[in-house]
Each structure stands twice: as structure tokens, then as C-alpha cells.
Amino acid sequence: MSQIWIRIQSRIQRASHVSVLFALLAAALAGCAPSLVASVSTPAPRTPSPHAIQGSIAEFPLRQSDSRPAGITVGPDGALWFAEADGEKIGRITTDGTITEFALPYTSVGPESITAGPDGALWCIDGDGTLLRMTTSGAITEFPVPANSFPTVITTGPDGALWFTDVGTNKIGRITTTGAITEFRLPQTNSAPSGITAGPDGALWFAERGNVDDVGGNKIGRITTAGVVTEFPLPQAYSFPQLIVNGPDGALWFTEEYGNKIGRITTAGAIAEYSVPTGSSGSRLSSHPVSITVGPDGALWFTELADDKIGRITTDGSITEFPLPAKSGPFGITTGPDGALWFTEFGDGKIGRLS
Secondary structure, X not given: OOHHHHHHHHHHHOOOOOHHHHHHOOOOOXXXXXXXXXXXXXXXXXXXXXXXXXXXXXXXEOOOOOOOEEEEEEOOOOOEEXXXXXXXXXXXXXXXXXXXXXXXXXXXXXXXXXXXXXXXXXXXXXXXXXXXXXXXXXXXXXXXXXXXXXXXXXXEOOOOOEEEEEOOOOEEEEEOOOOOEEEEEOOOOOOOEEEEEEOOOOOEEEEEOOEOOEOOOOEEEEEOOOOOEEXXXXXXOOOOEEEEEEOOOOOEEEEEOOOOEEEEEOOOOOEEEEEOOOOOOOOOOOOOEEEEEEOOOOOEEEEEOOOOEEEEEOOOOOEEEEEOOOOOOEEEEEEOOOOOEEEEEXXXXXXXXXX
16 A cells, blocks of 8 residues: 555544444434634745646646645636645635645644535534635635544535534534534444535445455445435445546446446446546556546546556546656545646645646
8 A cells, every 4th residue: 555545544444444443333413503713824825837738638736845735626816725744734726826825723634535514614524624715815614523533534515504514523524604513323333425516316325445354344325305315235245435426417426445446336226436547557457436426427437546647537427547757646526617627746745637
């Protein structure tokens, strides 16, 4: 396993060091009053010189090369916003490459997941599990979560609230834009929910990562806005579904981190899987596909963290890969307002653009 991925996995291990811990964690549902925190100093925006690769890919380096940019999303202002896991910042990049960074409060241990909220703000999850709301001007509000919670991925739901996965208490959480939190327990005590997205059927769909002690823990889950959960087991043990997206064909598409596959599930639960061509070099058996998004061309695009590639898969399962520089470690990916694919490079502290 690459050193980059070991670094990411350590985040989850703080909440689930061994599988037994999941069974012992107590669930504490409580209202969470927000604490207002003024944004820390914001450097002036800058436009770094892009590093062009093969004519179709450009990279924009961050000030801090080891800031570990992770999640990325399109903001309400037409720019791209991203989380810097080791930089303790939220970054913003315009489509012409101008970068601005907003420092988080000193209590931050590194944001990872970020999404545009229904209220015109950015919502993200800090590395310590705190939920954060940031306006486009940089004003931050923190929302503490119930005891033992460890949110991992956040998305906007169909009901005007934010929904998140909670690997710490094995729940799916919901937070209103005013900070009221509700959590729904999953049937399996150690499923480790990961990615989550709003589906085409008005429900939320999420990935459940198994662990080495429970080969049946790998599932795709569905939860209604009322909290009713349905689960669909994956065919392969140790597939470790990671992130999931609402596809252009009315199905859900997801990455399988250890299975080295891209998966597709219909709203009726029919599953298909497509193997990623690379990822079997040396002792590493997976390219570690992580993030996935719908591209402007009607295909799905995904990042291969360990093999330094951007992948493309059509809805009929045909895969093409685009190589990046060594040790770039692409992580998050999204379609920008300019019709290009924008992605984070966790390994070398850059934001990439693929046209």
C-alpha cells in the first residue's frame, strides 16, 4: 500500500482502530449548539503558473506542498472549493487558476470532505469529526457532533439538509442548515459507512466498507429521508466501497478501493462491477480508486490514488486511463463550471484540471 494511502487510513483508525471497537461505541443523540468562529487570516489570492502535461492536463501548485488536498466541490460562486487535510485550510480556485486559502481555527486537525450546501455556503468535515460551515467570504461556524461520532463524508440531501456518514457510531447523520443533528443507526455494527450521495429516487445512497474480520461488511446502502435503511451486499469480499455518485443513467456508481473496480447499482439493487486495468504491479493489487464524479461527456470519471491516474468509464463499462506525474496521488474529483474535470493531488499538493 502506498504511503499516501496509509496516511489517509490513519484518519479512520482514530475512530475504528479495531473492529471490536465498533460494537463497544455508545450512541449519544443530542442537539448540538453551534459555536461561531471568526475566520483566520486569509492570504491574498494568487495565480500560480500551471504545469501543463500532455496538452490536456494542467496543475496548479498550492503554497504548502504537503497540505494534502482531499475533497473538492463546485461552490455557489462558480469557483472550485477544496479541503486541505494537512494544511488546516479550505481552498478556493477559480477556473483561471487563481487560488485563495482560508485558515481554519487552531482546533482544526485537517478538513477532508467538502460539499456545497443548500444555503449558499460550503460544508465540510474536519479531521477530528467536527462539522464546519464556511461562507464564500470565509466566515466559519463549527457544529460539534454527538459523543464518539466520527463523520467522514458529507453531501447535500434532497430535503434541504446535509447528510453525512458516521464511521465512529456506525450511523448515517443528518444536519439542518441551522445545526440540528439527527442520526440513524445502521443494522450492522461494524459496516464503517464511507461515501454518500443523493440518489435519483429521493433517497440517500452510501458505501459501507467492511474490514478484515468481517468479509460480509461490504455493502451499498440506501436510506430514505425518514431513516429507513436497505442494504445490498457486494459480490466480492474485501472490495471496500469508498465513494459513490448519482450517475447519468439513473443508477449509482461507486469505487471499490481494494477490489480495484468501479461498481454500478440500480435503484432496485442490481449490481455490476468493472475491473480497473492497472493496479497489479509489484505487491500492490489495487490502484485504489477513490473519488468518482459525472463528467461533462456523460461518462464517469474517477481518481486512482496509488497509480497516479485519472480514469474514465462509460456507462457500458469501457475504461480509459490518463496518467499523472509520479506521486501526485489524485484524490477528489468533480466537474467544474468550465466543463473540465478538476481534481486534488493529495501526494504533491496541487490542484489539477483535465480538459
